[in-house]
Amino acid sequence: MKEEPAKKNFFEDVYAVVRLIPSGRVTSYGAIASYLGSKGSARMVGWALIASQPFASIPAHRVVNRNGLLTGRQHFEEPDAMQRRLEEEGVRVENNQVANFTELFWDPAKELL
DNA sequence: CCAGTGACGGCTA
DNA sequence: TTAGCCGCCACTG
Numbered sequence: 001m002k003e004e005p006a007k008k009n010f011f012e013d014v015y016a017v018v019r020l021i022p023s024g025r026v027t028s029y030g031a032i033a034s035y036l037g038s039k040g041s042a043r044m045v046g047w048a049l050i051a052s053q054p055f056a057s058i059p060a061h062r063v064v065n066r067n068g069l070l071t072g073r074q075h076f077e078e079p080d081a082m083q084r085r086l087e088e089e090g091v092r093v094e095n096n097q098v099a100n101f102t103e104l105f106w107d108p109a110k111e112l113l
Numbered sequence: 114c115c116a117g118t119g120a121c122g123g124c125t126a
Numbered sequence: 127t128t129a130g131c132c133g134c135c136a137c138t139g
Binding site: 028029030033039040041042043044045046047048049050060063064065066070071072073074075076082 | 119120121122123
């Protein structure tokens with residue numbers, strides 16, 4: 001069975017941070033990547049979230065890009081699931097973009113400090 | 114083995 | 127200011 005390399009640790013780390021995101025808050029891929037020390041590899045965070053899809057315990061819908069755009073909504077079970085969940089938590093979303101993104105932004109390097 | 118793609122982000126023109 | 131390119135790392139074809 002193709003055992004996975006230590007790289008999996010990176011995935012677990014991403015999941016840990018995402019799970020710590022408070023309800024009604026959002027963060028960005030780059031913020032998580034930077035917090036993990038892999039700043040610049042925000043794409044890996046996104047890739048990790050794809051793997052987190054089967055894990056409902058991970059609020060991946062709280063993770064958006066630097067612009068606050070729900071870029072990954074197409075990867076959810078339903079394209080509208082991401083926006084719908086955010087609104088459920090009180091996050092206002094307009095045109096696939098999080099309103100007051102700057103206020104709702106949750107930086108693990110500062111909040112989770 | 115090599116090339117292209119991708120839930121991104123920062124820099125340069 | 128806006129638009130475009132490159133860079134990071136992993137996976138697929």
